[in-house]
Amino acid sequence: MLVDLKRNHLKDIFEYSKDPEFSRYIGMGMPNRLKDVKPFLTLILTENKSGRRKYFGIEIEGKVIGTAGLLNINTSSNSAELGYGLSRKYWGTGIMKAHVDQIIKIGFEDMGLEFLTVGTGILNVRSNNFIKKSGFSYTNSLNDKSWYKLQKVTYENCCT
């Protein structure tokens, strides 16, 4: 279930983020202490408030086991970037795919966006495979990241 993120989700986020397999390809470094993930959550809460993001917690049985949503929301180009991260315990279960599908729907149908992008580490094979399964097409590689794009028209033709 997608839920609004709150400050008291910090402990849940830390619990799965301290796994080096989780954090090796993402920008938060390798968190060792609870306070290491605080900047990540604070940024989400601040940007959610300002409208630059629409980012959620993924909750199961009262526990946040991942986050996903839209960042860098750009009202001029009507676009946003998709981001996602899930506790390793749940990889391969289809949980992230189901939640990302919901977020894509929110982006195109509720927010009226024209296209979505994803930038993921070139070496993050799992994430590169995952995002192609979610309908995105590879566009280019830049600064150690592979970039993918999904146009609204492509989404409408495949998934509505």
Ligand SMILES: CC(C)(COP(=O)(O)OP(=O)(O)OC[C@H]1O[C@@H](n2cnc3c(N)ncnc32)[C@H](O)[C@@H]1OP(=O)(O)O)[C@@H](O)C(=O)NCCC(=O)NCCS
């Ligand atoms: C990226 C992430 C959300 C994907 O979720 P997931 O549950 O692992 O994804 P799925 O299992 O649905 O899909 C991953 C694909 O990679 C494949 N895969 C599995 N293990 C793999 C491996 N070791 N190497 C490469 N591909 C692998 C899977 O088979 C699957 O493809 P398939 O369904 O066609 O077989 C999750 O791995 C994650 O949170 N990683 C850590 C955070 C992260 O890297 N976020 C991305 C930041 S941009």
